[in-house]
Amino acid sequence: MNKLNRRQFLSRSALGLGSAVLASRIPAGASPVLPGKTLNYPVGFQMWILRDKIEKEFAPTLKMMAGIGYQTIEMCSPLGYKDLGFGSLLKLSGKELVKIINDAGLALVSTHYGMEELRTSLDDRIAFAKDSGQKQMIVSSFDLPENATMSDWMKSADELNKIGVKTKAAGIQLGYHNHHMEFAKLDGKLIYDALMSELDPGLVKMQFQVAVISLGYKAADYFRKYPGRYISAHLADWSPEEKKNVPIGKGIVDWKEFFAATKTGGVQNIFVEMDAETFKDSAAYLHSL
Secondary structure (H helix, E strand, O other), rough: OOOHHHHHOOOOOOOOOOOOOOOOOOOOOOOOOOOOOOOOEEEEHHHHHHHHHHHHHHHHHHHHHOOOOOOEEEEEOOOOHHHHHHHHHHOOOOOHHHHHHHHHOOOOEEEOOOHHHHHHHHHHHHHHHHHOOOOOOOOOEOOOOOOOOHHHHHHHHHHHHHHHHHHHHHEEEEEOOOOOHOOOOEOOOEEEHHHHHEEEOOEEEEEEHHHHHHOOHHHHHHHHHOOOOOEEEEEEEOOOOEEEEEEOOOOOOOHHHHHHHHHHHHEEEEOOOHHHHHHHHHHHHHOOO
């Protein structure tokens, strides 16, 4: 999840997502492989970008996203994000939430959780994940201050390992989502590489934020550098000329290389996460691969 977006509360942007050819439906939680295609994942999206539509337009928005080609969804935890647009979903049980999602033609496969809610409500959040049939719990951020030291990062990573012991015992894979900040250097070392050394590969997998291509870091390189360490990826593309995210396929990411490396990385799911106006063209491009 884009940290800058979450902290600065992106202004609402019109979806502009007209009708398109309906995507094929898949059972809840399924991840079919599509033989003979570069794309071998269902096309997913992260709900954070559409948080302003949840309270009044949740089901219609989900149906619209299915209609333009999306098949899976990654949610944000209603408890951890209750003040960020998701509080209205707290009245729903996990089973009730997933039924709404399935009825819209989508599969719920993953959810973002805040570190603080896992510190204080881990058993409850595990129960929510199990109730909604999810096998993945992704920590969206450590929420460390900008002046955090490498020691602070390592302490958070160790804490996440301990949380991972409990999620693993419950049959759920814990994951960690990076932002641009993990690709800064402290004490002469890239924070991301330090985290990969500290996090237990058997307890915590990674969700790679492809948007760090804007800093010169390629997802495919990391999938090959750390084989088997990844569970999912957030997709974004980047235009150096426009200096902004652009729809998938219209930027500098080599998507054929990306998808060729996902198997090595261990990636199970992909989720588009950019401004809402990019969703339609991004889905169309991914389905064309």
